[in-house]
Amino acid sequence: MKLRTPTPNDTASIQGLISAVLREYGLRPDPDNIDRDLADIEAAYFAQGGFFCVVEDTAGHLVATLGIGRIDQNTCELRKMYVAQTARGKGLGDSLIRFAISKALAMGFSRMTLETATPLVEAVGLYRKHGFQAYHPPELCWRCDLAYELDLTQYIAREALAHSPVLEMT
Numbered sequence: 001m002k003l004r005t006p007t008p009n010d011t012a013s014i015q016g017l018i019s020a021v022l023r024e025y026g027l028r029p030d031p032d033n034i035d036r037d038l039a040d041i042e043a044a045y046f047a048q049g050g051f052f053c054v055v056e057d058t059a060g061h062l063v064a065t066l067g068i069g070r071i072d073q074n075t076c077e078l079r080k081m082y083v084a085q086t087a088r089g090k091g092l093g094d095s096l097i098r099f100a101i102s103k104a105l106a107m108g109f110s111r112m113t114l115e116t117a118t119p120l121v122e123a124v125g126l127y128r129k130h131g132f133q134a135y136h137p138p139e140l141c142w143r144c145d146l147a148y149e150l151d152l153t154q155y156i157a158r159e160a161l162a163h164s165p166v167l168e169m170t
Contacts, residue, residue, distance in 0.1 A: 001063070001092065003099065006041055006054045013062045014038055014054060021082045025119040027143055034141050037067070038080070045069060050076065051103055055092065063087035066096050068104055071113065076104050078114040081123070093126050101130070101155055110153050113137070115144035131155055 006014060015038050019029040029035055037044035045052040048070050055064035064087060067079035078100055083093050104112050114132070116123055124146065132148035140147060 001058070001087075002056050003053055004056065006052060008042075010054060010062065011038065011041070014041070014065055017062055017084055018065060018080060018082050021084065022143075024085060025117070027117055027119060030143065034143055037069075041067075049107075051107065052080070053099075055087075055096070057087065064092055064096060066100055068100060068107070068109075068112075074109060075111040075113060076107070076109040078104075078112055081114075088122070093122065094129075097126055097130050101150070101152060105152050110151070111149060112152055113147065113149045115140055116146050116148070117144050118146060 015029075015031065015035070018035065018038065022029050031039070041052045044050075045067055050070045051068040053066050054062050055066075057063050063084045064082065066081045069077040069079045071077050078097075081093075081096055081100065083096070101112065112132075113135070114127065115137070116127070118124070127148050130150065131154070132150045135147055135149045137147045
């Protein structure tokens with residue numbers, strides 16, 4: 001598996017992967033609203049002080065995505081973390097969340113939030129496993145019914161990050 005920054009040539013593959021996972025869980029892609037950030041990842045993430053990466057398998061197929069959006073100086077939002085069905089059950093989601101937390105800390109954030117949906121059972125379990133706590137933001141996007149937050153400064157003290165390998169960019 002190779003973790004890398006996407007290129008504009010990856011846009012259709014990224015959109016396809018995320019749409020497929022959403023549909024698999026009975027959720028609707030929304031390219032004109034919630035998912036419009038995928039049309040121009042450079043502008044939506046990097047230019048706003050965030051980050052985005054993809055994971056490809058040994059055959060060069062995209063199997064996962066991960067975004068970190070800047071909310072403010074201290075807070076980021078975990079966004080677009082999706083793993084293709086063929087790549088699940090192998091620890092990739094766990095490695096991705098560890099990488100996201102490590103990356104957010106390196107970027108200077110002290111708090112990470114996320115919005116998700118109840119049908120994404122594995123993702124919700126993963127977030128809880130890593131210490132994310134439910135919270136109630138002022139509003140949620142229409143596709144999401146759950147929100148979580150993590151104090152990143154407390155997370156770094158946890159053994160999970162200290163003793164487990166973290167994905168690295170190539």
